Amino acid sequence: MREIPFDELRLNPMTTVGREWWLITAGNEANGYNTMTASWGHLGSLWGRPGRNEMHGLPTAVVFIRPQRYTKSFVDREDLFTLSVFPKEWHSALAYLGAKSGRDEDKVAKAGLTPVFADGTTFFQEAKLVLVCRKLYAAPLTEAGFTDPDVLESCYPARDFHTLYVGEILKVLTAD
Numbered sequence: 001m002r003e004i005p006f007d008e009l010r011l012n013p014m015t016t017v018g019r020e021w022w023l024i025t026a027g028n029e030a031n032g033y034n035t036m037t038a039s040w041g042h043l044g045s046l047w048g049r050p051g052r053n054e055m056h057g058l059p060t061a062v063v064f065i066r067p068q069r070y071t072k073s074f075v076d077r078e079d080l081f082t083l084s085v086f087p088k089e090w091h092s093a094l095a096y097l098g099a100k101s102g103r104d105e106d107k108v109a110k111a112g113l114t115p116v117f118a119d120g121t122t123f124f125q126e127a128k129l130v131l132v133c134r135k136l137y138a139a140p141l142t143e144a145g146f147t148d149p150d151v152l153e154s155c156y157p158a159r160d161f162h163t164l165y166v167g168e169i170l171k172v173l174t175a176d
């Protein structure tokens with residue numbers, strides 16, 4: 001994979017995350033890692049500080065992780081997480097990784113993916129695109145924040161609110 005500047009990235013964020021999905025991964029070889037499929041998330045621009053994109057915002061990714069996910073403990077523990085997007089032929093592997101828990105089995109091996117341990121984090125050799133992110137913000141969604149009660153009732157009947165994580169995109173790696 002080769003690194004490209006984030007402004008050379010050409011994709012539709014809605015279809016990339018919503019239809020192709022991505023793997024959220026955190027951890028490393030020494031302390032263990034885990035991964036899960038996600039189809040909810042955002043890519044955009046946020047915050048910044050003097051000398052560091054204060055006029056344009058930092059390139060950022062937002063992901064949403066429910067409390068039950070084993071991956072959440074790794075994302076909470078680590079400063080970095082990665083987002084890996086795959087070619088079509090890996091879609092069923094992503095469905096598997098989104099149905100099984102790393103608590104119960106080596107699901108990455110079963111899905112046939114190869115972890116790459118680099119930059120103190122983990123992503124996958126088969127990915128076509130990897131975003132290496134540094135956590136900037138993490139907080140659970142709250143019931144009081146919902147302005148549409150239908151979303152609250154349909155997505156959170158058990159009130160198991162996702163934690164929202166904002167990550168600064170430090171590195172964009174592409175296989176193209």
Ligand SMILES: Cc1cc2nc3c(=O)[nH]c(=O)nc-3n(C[C@H](O)[C@H](O)[C@H](O)COP(=O)(O)O)c2cc1C
Pocket residue numbers: 021034035036037038039040041064065066068069070071072094095097098099100101102103162
């Ligand atoms: C297509 C798809 C999209 C998913 N999107 C999310 C998501 O955005 N957030 C989330 O918390 N779980 C999502 N999940 C569920 C997790 O991927 C799933 O519970 C997974 O088994 C968790 O694995 P873990 O326990 O090893 O972390 C999704 C699952 C699928 C199949």
